[in-house]
Amino acid sequence: MNEQTPIAERAEKLQGLGCARKRVEDARFTQGKGNYVDDIKLNGMLFGDFVRSPYGHARIKGIDKEAALAVPGVLAVITAEDLIPLNLHYMPTLAGDVQAVLAHEKVLFQSQEVAFVVATDRYAAADGVELVEVDYEELPVVVDAAKAMAADAPLLREDIKDKDEGAHGPRKHHNHIFYWDAGDLEGTQRALSQAEVVAEESIAYQRVHPCPLETCGCVASMDKVNGKLTVWGTFQAPHAVRTVASLISNIPEHNIRIVSPDIGGGFGNKVGVYPGYICAIVASIVTGQPVKWIEDRIENLSSTAFARDYHMTGKIAATKEGKITGLQCHVLADHGAFDACADPTKFPAGFFHICTGSYDIPVAYVGVDGVYTNKAPGGVAYRCSFRVTEASYFIERMIDVLARKLEMDPAELRMKNFIAREQFPYTSALGWEYDSGNYHTAMAKAMETVGYQALRTEQAANREAFVRGETRSLMGIGVAFFTEIVGAGPVKNCDILGLGMFDSCEIRVHPTGSAIARLGTISQGQGHATTFAQILASEIGLPADRITVEEGDTDTAPYGLGTYGSRSTPVAGAATAMAGRKIRAKAQMIAAYLLEVHDDDLEWEVDRFQVKGNPERFKAMSEIAFAAYNQAIPGIEPGLEAVSYYDPPNMTYPFGAYICVVDVDVDTGVTDIRRFYALDDCGTRINPMVIEGQVHGGLTEALAIAMGQEIRYDEIGNVQGASLMDFFLPTAVETPTWETDHTVTPSPHHPIGAKGVGESPNVGGVPAFSNAVVDAFAHLGLTHTQMPHDHWRVWSVAQDLGLHG
Amino acid sequence: MIPASFDYHRPESLAAAVQLLGSLGEEARAVAGGHSLIPMMKLRMAVPEHLVDLRSIAELKGICIEGRAVSIGAMTTQAEVIASDALAQVCPILRETALQIADPQIRNLGTLGGNVANGDPGNDMPASMQVLDAQFEVAGPEGKRKIAARDFYEAAFFTALGEGEIMTAIHFEAPSASHGYAYEKQKRKIGDYATAAAAVILVMEGGRCSQASIGLTNLSDTPLYAQAASEALVGSSLDPAAIDAAVAAAEAIADPVTDSRGPSHFRRKLAGVMLRRAIASAQNRAA
Numbered sequence A: 001m002n003e004q005t006p007i008a009e010r011a012e013k014l015q016g017l018g019c020a021r022k023r024v025e026d027a028r029f030t031q032g033k034g035n036y037v038d039d040i041k042l043n044g045m046l047f048g049d050f051v052r053s054p055y056g057h058a059r060i061k062g063i064d065k066e067a068a069l070a071v072p073g074v075l076a077v078i079t080a081e082d083l084i085p086l087n088l089h090y091m092p093t094l095a096g097d098v099q100a101v102l103a104h105e106k107v108l109f110q111s112q113e114v115a116f117v118v119a120t121d122r123y124a125a126a127d128g129v130e131l132v133e134v135d136y137e138e139l140p141v142v143v144d145a146a147k148a149m150a151a152d153a154p155l156l157r158e159d160i161k162d163k164d165e166g167a168h169g170p171r172k173h174h175n176h177i178f179y180w181d182a183g184d185l186e187g188t189q190r191a192l193s194q195a196e197v198v199a200e201e202s203i204a205y206q207r208v209h210p211c212p213l214e215t216c217g218c219v220a221s222m223d224k225v226n227g228k229l230t231v232w233g234t235f236q237a238p239h240a241v242r243t244v245a246s247l248i249s250n251i252p253e254h255n256i257r258i259v260s261p262d263i264g265g266g267f268g269n270k271v272g273v274y275p276g277y278i279c280a281i282v283a284s285i286v287t288g289q290p291v292k293w294i295e296d297r298i299e300n301l302s303s304t305a306f307a308r309d310y311h312m313t314g315k316i317a318a319t320k321e322g323k324i325t326g327l328q329c330h331v332l333a334d335h336g337a338f339d340a341c342a343d344p345t346k347f348p349a350g351f352f353h354i355c356t357g358s359y360d361i362p363v364a365y366v367g368v369d370g371v372y373t374n375k376a377p378g379g380v381a382y383r384c385s386f387r388v389t390e391a392s393y394f395i396e397r398m399i400d401v402l403a404r405k406l407e408m409d410p411a412e413l414r415m416k417n418f419i420a421r422e423q424f425p426y427t428s429a430l431g432w433e434y435d436s437g438n439y440h441t442a443m444a445k446a447m448e449t450v451g452y453q454a455l456r457t458e459q460a461a462n463r464e465a466f467v468r469g470e471t472r473s474l475m476g477i478g479v480a481f482f483t484e485i486v487g488a489g490p491v492k493n494c495d496i497l498g499l500g501m502f503d504s505c506e507i508r509v510h511p512t513g514s515a516i517a518r519l520g521t522i523s524q525g526q527g528h529a530t531t532f533a534q535i536l537a538s539e540i541g542l543p544a545d546r547i548t549v550e551e552g553d554t555d556t557a558p559y560g561l562g563t564y565g566s567r568s569t570p571v572a573g574a575a576t577a578m579a580g581r582k583i584r585a586k587a588q589m590i591a592a593y594l595l596e597v598h599d600d601d602l603e604w605e606v607d608r609f610q611v612k613g614n615p616e617r618f619k620a621m622s623e624i625a626f627a628a629y630n631q632a633i634p635g636i637e638p639g640l641e642a643v644s645y646y647d648p649p650n651m652t653y654p655f656g657a658y659i660c661v662v663d664v665d666v667d668t669g670v671t672d673i674r675r676f677y678a679l680d681d682c683g684t685r686i687n688p689m690v691i692e693g694q695v696h697g698g699l700t701e702a703l704a705i706a707m708g709q710e711i712r713y714d715e716i717g718n719v720q721g722a723s724l725m726d727f728f729l730p731t732a733v734e735t736p737t738w739e740t741d742h743t744v745t746p747s748p749h750h751p752i753g754a755k756g757v758g759e760s761p762n763v764g765g766v767p768a769f770s771n772a773v774v775d776a777f778a779h780l781g782l783t784h785t786q787m788p789h790d791h792w793r794v795w796s797v798a799q800d801l802g803l804h805g
Numbered sequence B: 001m002i003p004a005s006f007d008y009h010r011p012e013s014l015a016a017a018v019q020l021l022g023s024l025g026e027e028a029r030a031v032a033g034g035h036s037l038i039p040m041m042k043l044r045m046a047v048p049e050h051l052v053d054l055r056s057i058a059e060l061k062g063i064c065i066e067g068r069a070v071s072i073g074a075m076t077t078q079a080e081v082i083a084s085d086a087l088a089q090v091c092p093i094l095r096e097t098a099l100q101i102a103d104p105q106i107r108n109l110g111t112l113g114g115n116v117a118n119g120d121p122g123n124d125m126p127a128s129m130q131v132l133d134a135q136f137e138v139a140g141p142e143g144k145r146k147i148a149a150r151d152f153y154e155a156a157f158f159t160a161l162g163e164g165e166i167m168t169a170i171h172f173e174a175p176s177a178s179h180g181y182a183y184e185k186q187k188r189k190i191g192d193y194a195t196a197a198a199a200v201i202l203v204m205e206g207g208r209c210s211q212a213s214i215g216l217t218n219l220s221d222t223p224l225y226a227q228a229a230s231e232a233l234v235g236s237s238l239d240p241a242a243i244d245a246a247v248a249a250a251e252a253i254a255d256p257v258t259d260s261r262g263p264s265h266f267r268r269k270l271a272g273v274m275l276r277r278a279i280a281s282a283q284n285r286a287a
Ligand SMILES: Cc1cc2nc3c(=O)[nH]c(=O)nc-3n(C[C@H](O)[C@H](O)[C@H](O)COP(=O)(O)OP(=O)(O)OC[C@H]3O[C@@H](n4cnc5c(N)ncnc54)[C@H](O)[C@@H]3O)c2cc1C
Pocket: B029, B030, B031, B032, B033, B034, B035, B036, B037, B038, B039, B054, B074, B075, B100, B101, B102, B103, B106, B109, B110, B111, B112, B113, B114, B115, B117, B118, B122, B123, B124, B125, B161, B165, B166, B167, B168, B191, B192, B193, B194
């Protein structure tokens, strides 16, 4: 590379921002050469497996280990009694509650961990599990959040029965966890009572599960010689795990090393700390041998963190012309047996109060009651920022409900109420400061691209043909416009267990012009090794192919809060850019010395510093790197390294317009997604191909949730559908073609203007599908119907509307 | 998801397999493609102490067609059923049914014999065996015998197969060359068992239905041969009244369980819808 090479060509060679660079991870994944936790094999490694509760609620009257201990290869059966002396029978949750590591005195949900069998191989462990005899006395079960707070509801949490004060304020009932609210109650009530039109709806977002392809697991290894504990595991936040492990085990933090190897999808499921991790660690400490614990699919779906289970009641006020004047929402949040939600500490309902969505709503109020039930704990952000998909589902359904009431087109109603471009930065009625947006433009582009008016005309014709008996299929058009809130978050109000939610990047530039960057985040499929190298390539002028990105090992990576809630690009991506800028600042001083000019006489251009007005005189970054290590430069330390800890000044607010067209077979309830158009605005686009991949994946998960996923419990607490026979994981056959599009509205406060995209398609997708299904029946009076829109529920709608004759 | 321990045997001949199953007794199970049995073992819902693998027994494999007489070895895979053009020529409903089973990977291992011997009401092949009036040939300690498909199924996972008996082949007479056929199945996704499914074979002569045979999948604790529904069609021009009568008769014998596919009443209604569609498609295909 020399001065003759045109600028554009040099920039292209870097494969920096905006380049559809192929994912560097794929070489190993497509060859089956990934290294997941279950690939880890250590000498003398033992295996742990759980005895789990068959009941939703029962008292444990006794545990007989004898037969299990007699199985050849079984070394130990650990129960709560064994953990009590270590004070490890309960562990702190991320939400300020405690969770039983192994059930103590009673079990509170089916599949709860009761005993941990340790054996020389996983087969012996499984045989041991069969033979542990637990004597249970069944207790009455509560699986319905609405019934949990009845005066005579059975007491679930005996361990905290005398606590009137929870982590988030007073508890009003023995199964109550918290009440949390935001907004102006009085003002909202006034707006509702004075409104020309009020639309109301009860909207439940069913319990689902992130269901990553790889289940959760770990290998814990206590080295008794040097006192060091190493844990490899499926951790979306390895540093947080290290800190928590240190706090609860009293092992000094420098003696704990947490490693997240390749992770086969997380989607929020791998944020929390599970009993399996604790038991594997304890077993390794006790035996002095490494211990592996890997869940199977049924265990994953029935015991590790679920998502949603939000029961929302809303009222929306408007003028007759369709100008929204107020919004009220109450949520009954089913948290299961322990409050193990993964939210920033101050936000027990996450960022649910983004529920005013993309609309300029003058006044709003939301209140959330969290309750205990006999269901698995969790409440994680399944491919969304904290409770944002619930919020988006709520407002996007409410807008449609209001549109029906006003007899107005739902797209038009949205257009009428969008926050206008000039209103940004915009402070919402519930207190968020939206950084940037251009909603009208995005919506207009979406409507024009799909030919919205023509679709409505076609729909009118379809409805007439249906009446004439010429078709048994109804066409639905679903519109959703979402605003996300991602990139948690500013340390001033975002922490998890007291740990500020900044993130970090450390860069070492090597003498020959290549580099390694280490971050506090951890990819689970997002392609960080690809995209963070691109951010850096543009910042420091070294080709992305010469930059290694490494994450996940707490002994080497700088402290960070991990990857979830679309926070990696907004926070760690920003740290990467900022660290790169530190490198560049030092490089400028070195270049000035080498070129014998003043710093200020230099300008940066793609991959070099050149003398202003004299571009033939330059030093490329690779030359500067060499000099940094090999020349004694007065006043400048050798080396070229930087670290940045980035505390974001604000969240970022990606948005998008989605339109879905569905054909519903009223006789079978089968829905055919004929078309799905997704316009995403995630600010500056780092790698369009990776963005497209994220959008495809997110839309497919949105399809899964809207059309089929559900973790249901029967009335006696049996979990239903906790295997892939029933739990809907779409294959290529069930997945429609996705049309993607974009606009670009950079974030004004992010160093490169990027906002994050991984979760947008889930947040916007679910309401788009739901709105489409409801829209198919809207002319017959339907305003809302419960997700998932599986065959029988859709068929029931048709049945209830009398369409089956 | 780890099965209890078991011993594994792989005999090379039918005689050796029969002998093994006889001597090992109740705790032994035959294994074919393993795609129903092994999942059950992983859930420890089946805990055989011995597995007798039938895959090395050459005489249990292959498709033989002589005129309209068809014999299919029990160990013929579902993929082989699909691949056989000769079979599709004389009896296309088997290809249509097999294509609705699970996915290609499973069909590469899963066998026709295993699918019909399993006794799970969710299996798809048994309904088509009902409409074809197939005979299952079995070999056991007492020698060989044939059991009619319509007499084979007693309850979920209970069949007329005696202890130690191995299914060796499936025999049937292919329907007349002019027949129309269809297997209509509604499922939630690839790899799912039927919410409701209907198999139909019919023959039209001079605008009238001269023969009709209807089977139903996953709508009771056994596959159903819908005799009254079949009879409702015979002699008719497949006019709406006849079809309504057939649908009503099929719905009347359908008694599906409520499961995560939906409540019983929905699945019963869906049986009618599948049947209507299967009749229409079979009528279209009838020469
Ligand atoms: C994910 C998944 C989806 C599936 N979806 C469907 C579906 O949609 N439709 C469907 O019909 N099936 C489905 N199946 C089941 C599949 O078709 C099985 O292959 C089939 O049911 C059994 O055939 P097999 O050869 O695998 O038998 P195995 O599993 O080996 O055996 C099944 C039972 O039959 C007995 N058996 C097998 N062969 C003989 C014999 N020759 N003589 C006596 N007894 C015998 C065994 O002892 C055992 O009890 C699915 C399976 C899976 C794993």
